[in-house]
Amino acid sequence: MSQKITIEPVTRVEGHGKVTIHLDDSNQVTESRLHIVEFRGFERFVQGRPYWEAPVLVQRLCGICPVSHHLAAAKALDVIVGAGTGEGLTPTGEKMRRLMHYGQIFQSHALHFFHLVSPDLLFGIDADPAIRNVIGVALEHKDLAVQGVMMRKFGQEIIRATAGKKIHGTGAIPGGINKHLSPEDKELFLNGPELQNIDKMLDWSTGVMEFFKDYYSKNQSFIDDFASFPSNHLSLVRKDGALDLYHGVLRAVDWEGNKILDDVDYQDYEQYIEEEVRSWSYMKFPYLKHLGPKKGWYRVGPLARLNTCDFIPSPLAQAEFEQYKAVTNGKPNNHCLHYHYARLIELLHSAEMMKELLNDPDLMEGELVTKGTKVNKGIGLLEAPRGTLFHHYEINDDDQLTRVNLIVSTTNNNEPMNQSVNSVAHSWMDGKAQITEPMMNAVEVAIRAYDPCLSCATHALGQMPLEISLYDAKDRLIDQKRT
């Protein structure tokens, strides 16, 4: 019988996640690791380029979350051009950027939940992979799948309207923004077609929140227990402790809620955060300096943000936040799959913030750019969909970039993802000498909770398969599977 091999052209330069699991003589898991195997030194590539190119250049890094890199770079350059460290922009400059950012968060969270997570929830980890995807969701829950598509489209349109274009957007510039929101776009987003306006997005965001809570009430032990472990949590918070995805000060709490970092100006991040290199992974392992690499690692992203903040400054999301906090009696939430719960609260918050901003007259008029006195170093942080994103730039007197350091969200979550893989390996693979499809997916589900962007973390492009290898006590490869 003939065999047909189809090669899709989209699989080009490929980065991939690789999990290795080692067993002892009785097939008990002794060690598991998530390796990130593709690396390209992006930071070195941009050295020597004029600093003002950075917000566009960094979009080369990743075609998946270019807006986050675009804005973090622009925030760092605000400092370099003397426009202040987050509070110095004009109202129009800051609010247009915030709208762009909430559009990015909204589309990214919608995509992640509907496209990648809902199949696991609706069909189960051990369901047939042939139906465990969004096509399967479309067949059985068409409304949910359509909502995911239209919410993602809405977020993308917000990005187009604020960044200027889909590819290599130029909206954010050092010191501000290069355009106002057009009256046509404002009208479209506020009063556009029924399935494409902000009220419908709010409606659907509330609906998917209810969907998840209903699922949680019926599957609480699975959601609570899967790959659950204590950790520190780090994010930006507003000065008054509010959730703020665009700007704030650094705060970290431990697994019990004690503040282990608070009110830190992120221009000083190097005093508090260090990155460890391990021989088996190209992705670094960040940690809080004063606690050291063993105790100082932390989670970032939606779960961490809702653990570090005191409240959410939008009414619908705040009401959900109160219910969410009650689950853990006000203490930090250390349940891995509660990332999804937290992500949906942020989805709702983003919809509320977009509506507020779209009704703000500052978006339609006012000064766009702040000018000041140039300095040679600037650091920009923001809360990207996947967590805290660090951009650090230094320039010389010829305005060329001399030093660039990026700590992307997925890198911040490196140790937690490894911990999650380890937890799943013990639960699902102890006593087994073969990798089954449900085991593969259990590992994926644990990693997927963090919504990692391996493209960002490894600077690769193309598809991101996962390879799992199983080794016996003599370090011989006994099984290997690839998604």
Added chain:
Amino acid sequence: MQILIYGYGNPGRQDDGLGVELVKRLEEWAVETELADIEFDKNYQLNIEDAEAISNKDLVIFADASQEEIEDFCLSRVAGNTKVSFTTHAASPGYVVELCKELFQKDPHVMLLHIKGYEWDFKEGISDRALDNMEKALSYMKIVLEKPDLVLKLNNKFKTC
């Protein structure tokens, strides 16, 4: 006939920008020659919302860079498929087609133009060899777009992969 020509890839990664560059050039040509009813779009990658974008079209041609062992460029019919990879936030052409069928009950004729690329570093600008391939694909696409109904009727006589 409603037609969409959609290029995708990251122009900041050299030849990965082949699809985007081709669509940019085709769009300029369409304006010059006053060709109507053709919509052009470009993005870093395809995603789920593109299922809605193709749902009201009769013919869709995606253009993408390729590492396959092909001479310069070729065209293939895109069949629906349900495979999604582990954490990627992009969708394959087949996945977009399948999603379009399931969510919007539409089945446009979808083709994928593969253009051979060679260099993928963090640089703007397409390599000379890839640019030659794109020029050939561009000439070919101009012929196709002047008589797009032929794509539907005589699919197998085109430069298929």
